[in-house]
Amino acid sequence: MLIIKNVSLNLTYKYHSVHLFLIMQFNLQKEKPTCNCGVFGIFGSHTASLETYYGLHALQHRGQEACGIVTMNLGKRGKPVFISHKGEGLVTEVFDDHEIFQNKLVGQVAIGHNRYSTTGSAQSIKNIQPFTVNYRLGNLAVAHNGNLTNAKQIREELVNEGAIFQTTSDTEVILHLIARSRLEDQVDQIKEAIQKIEGAFSLILMTDDKLIAARDPYGFRPMVIGKLNDAYIITSETCAFDLLSAEFIREVNPGEIVVIDEEVLSTGEIKSYQFTEVQPAKKHCIFEYIYFSRPDSFIFGHNVDKMRRRLGKALARNHPVLNEDEEKVIVISVPDSSNTTALGYQTELEKLGVNCRLEIGLIRSHYIGRTFIQPGQTNREIGVKIKFNTVKGVLEGRTVVMVDDSIVRGTTSKQIVKLIRDANPKSIHLRISSSPITHPCFYGMDFPSKEELIAHNFNSDIKEMAKYLGVDSLEYLTSDEMLEAVSEAGKENFCYACFSGKYPTEVDLDFKKEIYEL
Ligand code: SF4
Numbered sequence: 001m002l003i004i005k006n007v008s009l010n011l012t013y014k015y016h017s018v019h020l021f022l023i024m025q026f027n028l029q030k031e032k033p034t035c036n037c038g039v040f041g042i043f044g045s046h047t048a049s050l051e052t053y054y055g056l057h058a059l060q061h062r063g064q065e066a067c068g069i070v071t072m073n074l075g076k077r078g079k080p081v082f083i084s085h086k087g088e089g090l091v092t093e094v095f096d097d098h099e100i101f102q103n104k105l106v107g108q109v110a111i112g113h114n115r116y117s118t119t120g121s122a123q124s125i126k127n128i129q130p131f132t133v134n135y136r137l138g139n140l141a142v143a144h145n146g147n148l149t150n151a152k153q154i155r156e157e158l159v160n161e162g163a164i165f166q167t168t169s170d171t172e173v174i175l176h177l178i179a180r181s182r183l184e185d186q187v188d189q190i191k192e193a194i195q196k197i198e199g200a201f202s203l204i205l206m207t208d209d210k211l212i213a214a215r216d217p218y219g220f221r222p223m224v225i226g227k228l229n230d231a232y233i234i235t236s237e238t239c240a241f242d243l244l245s246a247e248f249i250r251e252v253n254p255g256e257i258v259v260i261d262e263e264v265l266s267t268g269e270i271k272s273y274q275f276t277e278v279q280p281a282k283k284h285c286i287f288e289y290i291y292f293s294r295p296d297s298f299i300f301g302h303n304v305d306k307m308r309r310r311l312g313k314a315l316a317r318n319h320p321v322l323n324e325d326e327e328k329v330i331v332i333s334v335p336d337s338s339n340t341t342a343l344g345y346q347t348e349l350e351k352l353g354v355n356c357r358l359e360i361g362l363i364r365s366h367y368i369g370r371t372f373i374q375p376g377q378t379n380r381e382i383g384v385k386i387k388f389n390t391v392k393g394v395l396e397g398r399t400v401v402m403v404d405d406s407i408v409r410g411t412t413s414k415q416i417v418k419l420i421r422d423a424n425p426k427s428i429h430l431r432i433s434s435s436p437i438t439h440p441c442f443y444g445m446d447f448p449s450k451e452e453l454i455a456h457n458f459n460s461d462i463k464e465m466a467k468y469l470g471v472d473s474l475e476y477l478t479s480d481e482m483l484e485a486v487s488e489a490g491k492e493n494f495c496y497a498c499f500s501g502k503y504p505t506e507v508d509l510d511f512k513k514e515i516y517e518l
Contacts, residue, residue, distance in 0.1 A: 037114055038061075038114035042110055043232050053112070066125075066128040067086065069111070084141075109206055129142070140178060145236055146444040154197065158176050178192075190205060202236065210260065215256060218504055220444065224241070232270070239294045253272075254282055256273070288304070291434075308344065314485035316431075327399065328356060329400075331345055331358050332394075338404045341403050362390060365388075404432055437498050442497075
């Protein structure tokens with residue numbers, strides 16, 4: 001939902017009168033659960049930092065607050081040196097000068113990170129990844145996607161033993177654990193460290209001579225391996241390969257450590273180690289299919305587009321809107337995130353014999369950024385109007401089905417419904433391709449507190465929620481219907497704890513992300 005950042009006052013003189021404006025920055029991605037981060041690493045390319053930049057560009061949807069790239073280059077006397085460039089903002093804003101790639105971020109190995117903070121203060125520049133340290137065995141850099149569920153305990157233990165933390169991020173405990181290891185091999189040290197952490201992690205690490213990736217035993221977050229000419233790439237989603245014309249090789253398996261070094265470049269054999277003694281059942285985040293990953297990515301063994309369509313089809317089969325008056329039913333999406341789902345919904349509805357058509361009923365502006373509003377306007381209302389407008393001719397007098405992937409707080413959905421209502425449709429039916437969100441996520445997706453969730457507040461009473469949102473009918477997929485829709489990837493292979501409260505690992509239900517704040 002809409003979060004308003006950086007509210008400041010500006011005095012503007014116009015025609016000799018003083019107008020007071022509020023400068024609002026709408027972070028539109030936060031209307032939905034914000035997740036996670038995007039990670040990217042490459043080994044063996046003369047233009048490693050540039051490829052990392054393109055990779056992060058493709059992964060921008062996974063985090064828009066900040067980003068960074070670290071490269072490994074040989075300095076004077078052939079000593080490896082890590083060079084980093086990081087900043088707040090989008091990839092194109094932080095890397096806005098080609099000199100950065102030509103003269104600063106040189107080297108054949110690079111890792112990068114797009115950040116959306118799920119732990120650690122979003123405001124602290126120190127929390128921008130990749131993090132780098134220099135320790136007993138050389139340099140080390142890390143980029144992390146996911147959330148550690150036992151970081152607080154580990155951090156407390158380490159602090160009690162004298163460790164000094166530089167950031168407020170859960171990721172930093174990983175560096176401390178590696179640096180404190182008494183083992184002599186870096187891969188062994190990493191293995192030892194990640195056996196102590198719990199929760200969700202898709203990690204990319206860079207040492208003086210290796211690119212290393214590790215994925216938690218449950219495989220909550222996606223992670224894939226690819227090849228670009230002779231270089232190897234490890235990243236969050238395959239859409240990063242497509243932008244670079246790189247070839248997809250395989251996914252990093254849950255509980256696996258992958259090592260790429262010079263030997264791998266010459267033999268072509270990726271080094272792989274399993275770090276779990278007993279491999280638990282996979283628990284991929286179902287939200288990656290519902291909303292988070294890009295539809296053009298291939299993750300968890302399947303195309304996201306296919307799974308998203310299936311969710312839309314399941315929604316139509318289980319919760320169709322019929323054309324009782326024989327007039328065409330108009331199906332619309334809430335662009336862009338539910339476009340594919342709406343396509344699936346309409347195709348299936350037609351198959352069921354309902355006379356229907358997919359239409360573009362909402363137009364989304366992609367050019368918002370910082371926006372000025374006058375005092376007196378309802379912030380949320382103007383925010384939604386700046387972002388969306390209706391195509392009135394498409395909606396007027398029609399039975400309209402609006403397909404969306406999820407509802408978090410419900411405040412933006414309510415405003416969108418109001419916009420559609422202003423276009424005078426006959427009726428509005430809201431269909432949601434997931435179950436009601438009732439619980440927080442501890443694995444890297446940032447939902448608001450339980451008390452802010454619409455489903456929690458209405459005790460999942462769908463009729464009451466429909467009244468609040470102002471729609472003629474509202475239907476969600478049930479958890480069973482949702483899991484059935486993605487069953488090709490194995491129903492039991494998914495985490496759906498935010499819909500059910502059934503967490504696959506032990507979690508601290510009193511956890512608040514502020515506990516890391518220094
Ligand atoms: S709790 Fe929800 S958002 Fe978090 S990993 Fe599980 S399914 Fe994904």
